[in-house]
Amino acid sequence: MIKKAVILAAGMGKRFQPITRVIPKPMLPIGNKPTLDFIIKELIDSGIEQILIVVGHRKEMIEEYYRDRVEIEFVIQNNLNGTAPAVLLAEDFVNGEAFALCLSDEIVESIVPCTKQLMDVYTRNNASMVTAIEETTAVKIHSYNSVNMTEKQGNIAKISSIIEKPQGSSPSLFTSIGRYIIAPEIFNIIKSLKLEETRELYLTEAFNLLLKDNAAYGLFFEGKRWDIGTKEGWIETNVRLGLID
Template identity: 35%
Template sequence: MIRKAVIPAAGLGTRFLPATKSMPKEMLPIIDIPTIQYVVQEAVDSGIDDILIISGKGKRAIEDHFDRNFELEARLEEKEDQAWFNEMRRLSDMANVHFVRQKEANGLGDAIYYARHHVGDEPFAVLLGDTIMDSVIPVTRQLVDTYEQYGGSVIGVETVPHDKVNRYGIVGGKALSDTILQLDTLIEKPAPENAPSDLAIAGRYILSPEIFDAIENTPKGKNNEIQLTDSMLLLLKRENFFAHLIEGKRHDIGNKLDFLKTTVEFALKRKEFAAPFREFLKDILKAEG
């Protein structure tokens, strides 16, 4: 049973400067909901309510977001705005959210290592804090189901165009079904001719606690940082490791263009915005010829 989730959210967000000079990139809103709230909600919807967020300098806004705001709640009560009052209480009560700071930006593997005391000897989920999954069944729940069936660490993967595999960590292995592979290799950003498949790591994982020992033994790699992919490759040599082809769409909020695309797609799904916003987009496209 997976009881705990870890959300790395310590990155500097340099691709979103100047907005992220004083605001965590994970707090950038998709319309009116911060990115990281979608991630926490996915963990909760997957049956996990013990969540550790790995934060860093300048990330206090994330802690405040999941904490109680008594002054705001009192003001909403005074205004008899029950809907928003209930939503603010739901937000602060949705999970047991804990925080620990990554003292230096030493890579994703190093960030995960900060979770070792909180996780202990249990398997746990990892959800990247700048990646939103849009799916009917929560993607983390899909991975939990695979873990419970096969009993080994699981990586969520998605199919990417073959000529773009050099942008991702790519997995390779033996197909056990249409959606499950037993892995025999992981390669970070391979040249297309060297890629073992077109299946890219999608920012969701179920990891055994042995990953911490693997991280300890992982030398610094790309950008002189401890890469989680390198640590998982070490773990792959010791125990069974699986990949699950996720059902759903991944939204990478780590760059501006994808952030804009995600905002548009989510706006078109919101009942109060969908019709007028669609007409607005049509008018713009028509005006541009």
């Protein structure tokens, strides 16, 4: 059983400035709740018992808001040099177990929690990584990532590679959203990469090494992904979810 989850919430939120100079982007409200509340609820409803939030910019606001939640811990990403170094900070917390990973700028609305859907696929297929995927547009794919799939059976596809923010042509219009179940082997792979303070290192670089010798799958999940990484997406999410208690 997967009982631990990591949320990446250290970013500066530059596209939301000036408000994110004082409020961290993961705490921007959807209705009367911060974005993180929706993600944490998804994880708890999926059976997760321990959550580590990787914080950075305006971390004290996040820590104060969740200080009474005994299931939540924090680790600080002082150098904002990408998602791979951020995940590496969770190695001690994970302690050799498979874990769920969530990006903090996406909310998934679904009957069965998206993370729970991924857990089931991970367990059934003896996978090393499972991610939620959806189809996007030719315009948006260059801001996301592009998933190259080799086999598809029903709502599950085998992944051969993931291209981060492809320029020019892309392998497909299918993208991996910010929901994953990952085997602990990912930490040794991240440590094998060349970490540089001046270069942003994406987790997809580690995933592509993991995929060479291990099975990874994409799940066409049941539900609706809300992208709150842009002002337009945040406003749209508020219109749809902001009135839901």
